[in-house]
Amino acid sequence: YHDQQPLAARPMQVAPGGSRNFKNMAIVDGEREWSHDLFGCFADPITCVIAHFVPCIVYGRNRTRFQVLENYGSVSTDPMDGVMGTDCLIWCGAQCIGCPGIAGIIGRGQTRTRYGIHGSACGDFCVTCCCHGCVLTQESREIELEEQSLGHPGAGYSNLTRG
Numbered sequence: 796y797h798d799q800q801p802l803a804a805r806p807m808q809v810a811p812g813g814s815r816n817f818k819n820m821a822i823v824d825g826e827r828e829w830s831h832d833l834f835g836c837f838a839d840p841i842t843c844v845i846a847h848f849v850p851c852i853v854y855g856r857n858r859t860r861f862q863v864l865e866n867y868g869s870v871s872t873d874p875m876d877g878v879m880g881t882d883c884l885i886w887c888g889a890q891c892i893g894c895p896g897i898a899g900i901i902g903r904g905q906t907r908t909r910y911g912i913h914g915s916a917c918g919d920f921c922v923t924c925c926c927h928g929c930v931l932t933q934e935s936r937e938i939e940l941e942e943q944s945l946g947h948p949g950a951g952y953s954n955l956t957r958g
Contacts, residue, residue: 814940814941814944815909815910815911815941816830816910816911817830817940817941817943817944818830818940822911823913825911826911826912826913827910827911827912827913828912828913829912829933829937830936830937830940831933831936831937832933833922833926833929833930833933834929835933835936836928836929836932836933836936838936839932839935839936839951839952841952842931842932842935842936842951842952843928843929843932845952846927846928846929846930846931846932846935847927847928848928850886850890850895850927850928850931851883851884851886851887851890852878852883853931853932853935853952854882854883854885854886854898854902854931855877855878855879855880855882855883855886856874856876856877856878856935856951856952857877857882857902857906857931857934857935857938858877858880858882858902858905859871859876859877859880859882860876860877860935860938860942860950860951861902861905861906861909861938863876864909864938864941864942865909868945869945870942870945870947870949870950871950872947872950874950874952882902885898885901886898894924895923895924895927896919896920896921896923896924897920898923899919899920899922899923899924899927899930900916900919900920900923902934903919903922903923903930903934904916904919906934906937906938907919910937910941912937935951935952936951938951939951
């Protein structure tokens with residue numbers, strides 16, 4: 796006979812945010828591919844153009860959107876949020892020394908980790924050095940899928956023109 800009440804069960808811990816595999820990509824060995832191809836960047840022409848000509852802005856915005864999802868499980872809706880912040884300056888610094896791939900290792904690596912996407916730091920570095928505009932647009936579109944899973948149209952630049 797026990798005269799003590801059972802302890803309450805701990806609630807299930809769910810990471811904040813929305814779906815991290817919104818398009819239900821196949822998972823092999825715990826990882827998946829990107830939801831959009833690298834050269835699918837042209838499907839989001841506004842982000843693509845900004846990413847090619849002023850990549851620091853898209854990098855800063857991507858990192859802010861990512862951090863809001865990661866820390867609060869919600870969407871950063873201010874289109875200027877992160878545009879002139881620390882992450883923007885990180886990209887500028889890497890660009891000034893001729894090596895945006897350094898910022899790519901940081902940003903793309905965080906994105907790949909959150910979404911369980913296959914890849915490596917070396918691959919992130921190389922692809923960012925070769926085609927930073929497409930890389931930044933691909934990341935923006937991946938983040939946007941999680942934002943959409945939360946019922947928001949997405950906080951990327953492509954949604955600035957939607958009514």
